[in-house]
Amino acid sequence: MAVRRRGRLPDEVRAAAVRAGLAFAFTVFTFVVALFASWAHTALLTPALALMALGVFALAWCLIDVAVSRQVAASRRRAPNSTGPLEGSRERGGARHR
Numbered sequence: 147m148a149v150r151r152r153g154r155l156p157d158e159v160r161a162a163a164v165r166a167g168l169a170f171a172f173t174v175f176t177f178v179v180a181l182f183a184s185w186a187h188t189a190l191l192t193p194a195l196a197l198m199a200l201g202v203f204a205l206a207w208c209l210i211d212v213a214v215s216r217q218v219a220a221s222r223r224r225a226p227n228s229t230g231p232l233e234g235s236r237e238r239g240g241a242r243h244r
Contacts, residue, residue: 156219159212166208173201 155163180194 156215156222159215159219162208162212162215166205166212169201169205169208173198173205176201 176194176198180191180198183191183194
């Protein structure tokens with residue numbers, strides 16, 4: 147059984163994925179802080195919940211950024227008005243479009 151490896155992600159997609167990972171880590175961290183603050187009945191609960199809401203918003207923004215970056219990278223690999231998925235791309239040695 148031959149295993150086909152995927153190519154490396156483009157730089158802008160990898161950067162967007164790293165930002166999404168950091169936003170996820172921040173959101174999980176603030177969730178844990180809010181959970182402990184609620185168990186301890188401290189005044190830290192309100193700022194922790196506010197930061198968690200901010201983290202959820204940032205995470206959603208970053209996930210949309212990943213999706214858009216992947217679409218842009220995929221459209222760069224394809225030539226405009228081509229019928230095949232990689233027809234005319236530079237990686238395949240096709241003609242350049244200006």
